[in-house]
Amino acid sequence: xxxxxxxxxxxxxxxxxxxxxxxxxxxxxxxxxxxxxxxxxxxxxxxxxxxxxxxxxxxxxxxxxxxxxxxxxxxxxxxxxxxxxxxxxxxxxxxxxxxxxxxxxxxxxxxxxxxxxxxxxxxxxxxxxxxxxxxxxxxxxxxxxxxxxxxxxxxxxxxxxxxxxxxxxxxxxxxxxxxxxxxxxxxxxxxxxxxxxxxxxxxxxxxxxxxxxxxxxxxxxxxxxxxxxxxxxxxxxxxxxxxxxxxxxxxxxxxxxxxxxxxxxxxxxxxxxxxxxxxxxxxxxxxxxxxxxxxxxxxxxxxxxxxxxxxxxxxxxxxxxxxxxxxxxxxxxxxxxxxxxxxxxxxxxxxxxxxxxxxxxxxxxxxxxx
Numbered sequence: 622x623x624x625x626x627x628x629x630x631x632x633x634x635x636x637x638x639x640x641x642x643x644x645x646x647x648x649x650x651x652x653x654x655x656x657x658x659x660x661x662x663x664x665x666x667x668x669x670x671x672x673x674x675x676x677x678x679x680x681x682x683x684x685x686x687x688x689x690x691x692x693x694x695x696x697x698x699x700x701x702x703x704x705x706x707x708x709x710x711x712x713x714x715x716x717x718x719x720x721x722x723x724x725x726x727x728x729x730x731x732x733x734x735x736x737x738x739x740x741x742x743x744x745x746x747x748x749x750x751x752x753x754x755x756x757x758x759x760x761x762x763x764x765x766x767x768x769x770x771x772x773x774x775x776x777x778x779x780x781x782x783x784x785x786x787x788x789x790x791x792x793x794x795x796x797x798x799x800x801x802x803x804x805x806x807x808x809x810x811x812x813x814x815x816x817x818x819x820x821x822x823x824x825x826x827x828x829x830x831x832x833x834x835x836x837x838x839x840x841x842x843x844x845x846x847x848x849x850x851x852x853x854x855x856x857x858x859x860x861x862x863x864x865x866x867x868x869x870x871x872x873x874x875x876x877x878x879x880x881x882x883x884x885x886x887x888x889x890x891x892x893x894x895x896x897x898x899x900x901x902x903x904x905x906x907x908x909x910x911x912x913x914x915x916x917x918x919x920x921x922x923x924x925x926x927x928x929x930x931x932x933x934x935x936x937x938x939x940x941x942x943x944x945x946x947x948x949x950x951x952x953x954x955x956x957x958x959x960x961x962x963x964x965x966x967x968x969x970x971x972x973x974x975x976x977x978x979x980x981x982x983x984x985x986x987x988x989x990x991x
Contacts, residue, residue: 638828638860640797641730643700643748645672649679651704652752657801661702661750664798679703683745689934696745697730700798705751712760712784717989718918719783719821720768723757725801726750726790731825732857734939735885738789740928746935748790750799758805761814777988780842786822793824793843794859796831803835810838823882827860827868833875842916844880845869847903849895852887855941862899870906878914881985883974885922887942888966893973900981907984917985919974923951923961 646665652658653675665673681703684695705724712721728748729738738746751757761784771777786792792802802822809820820841829843845865853862860868873879881903889895907913924932929943948960961967971990978987 638826638830638864640668640828641794641858642668643670643730643798644698645674645695646670646700646702647674647676647681648702649676649681649704651679652702655704655752655754657754657804658702658752660800661752661798664800665700668798681747681749684747690937692745693935696747697732699747700795701747701749702752703749704753705757709751710756710760712764714769715785715788716770717991718770719785720770720772721760721764721782721784722788723760723784723786723805724751724789725754725757725786725792725805726795726799728789729791730794731791731859732936733825733859734855734857734932734936734941735922735924736928736932736935739931739935740925742789748795750795750801754801754804758808758814761809761818765815765817776986780819781817781840782819784818784820786820787824791824791826792822793828793832794826797828803831806832806835806837806841809840810836812838819878821880823880825856825859825865827864829868829872832877833871837875837877839876839878839914842878842880842914843872844882844916844918846882846884847899848883848885849887849889849892849899851889851892851895852885855939863902866902866906869903870910873907873910873913873915876912878916880916880918880988882918882920884918884920886919886970886974887922888962888970892970893977896973897977897981900977904982913984915982915985917978917982917987919971919978919987919990921962921967921970921991923959925957925959 681701684692709724712723715722726749727742728746730748765782768782771780771783796802805820808814809818823844823846825846845868847862847865869879924943945960949963950958951961952958978985
């Protein structure tokens with residue numbers, strides 16, 4: 622492996638993070654009864670949003686357009702403040718990431734052409750943020766000490782009972798409009814929900830400044846979603862890879878446990894060199910960080926028939942490879958199917974990461990590969 626100093630780092634812009642500003646904000650009638658809504662509306666106004674509608678009921682009308690693409694664009698430009706229904710307040714197990722899943726919101730402002738949410742969230746891709754934040758976070762105290770991923774696990778038991786916040790959203794991408802993530806970090810970090818829990822989230826954004834001085838108590842692990850430079854073109858509306866790596870360093874210097882979510886891994890041309898350069902950039906950025914707590918999760922690209930149908934409607938000109946004939950179908954215990962890379966490709970990818978991750982980034986603990 623070439624020395625780190627022989628690899629010039631990609632420059633990081635000194636400009637402020639690019640923040641998503643929705644064109645439309647709607648607030649359901651039930652959401653207006655919650656104190657957190659006032660904070661969201663204050664932030665929305667500060668962001669310069671003019672079109673804010675207070676609805677008479679709780680039904681959100683699907684945006685219309687002359688084409689599916691136009692309807693998609695309007696939905697992606699809309700933020701809805703809603704009340705999480707009872708079904709969303711029941712935490713679900715979320716292996717292999719964490720013991721339980723908690724949802725601060727559903728939907729994401731990014732335009733990733735492989736979007737994980739496509740096909741799994743029904744309806745238009747409006748970002749829905751939950752006003753009843755206290756109810757969303759209430760299960761943390763009740764469920765601490767339970768779970769099958771980190772709770773009681775020899776390798777990861779030090780994390781306590783873990784709660785994943787980024788299954789259905791990127792909470793940092795909307796944090797400047799909601800304040801929900803900071804509230805969750807502070808509540809768990811100061812022990813409001815007990816001392817046996819920790820939070821986890823993955824992000825493709827870099828606006829971490831408001832989080833750096835929070836009393837996090839090292840009870841929130843923030844992972845940056847990182848990838849080869851060739852994959853970045855599929856991630857519209859997100860922070861650049863160098864800015865994400867820089868955000869990772871800033872979080873680590875602020876004492877946060879941090880992580881890499883290397884996903885979705887794709888065997889792009891010269892992928893070994895590209896992913897090697899990425900790992901070297903991370904190693905250089907984290908060099909000298911005291912008390913570094915670093916993990917890694919490696920997730921290969923996959924898609925389902927439903928997600929492919931949705932994504933090709935949203936991004937009809939995408940060059941993302943989603944060819945069933947070039948993939949291997951993998952069926953779940955419930956009968957669903959997803960298409961993964963062939964066995965030989967998966968073995969080659971895994972062998973490379975198993976060797977290169979500890980060599981180039983020895984501080985990182987690989988949590989899982991999938």
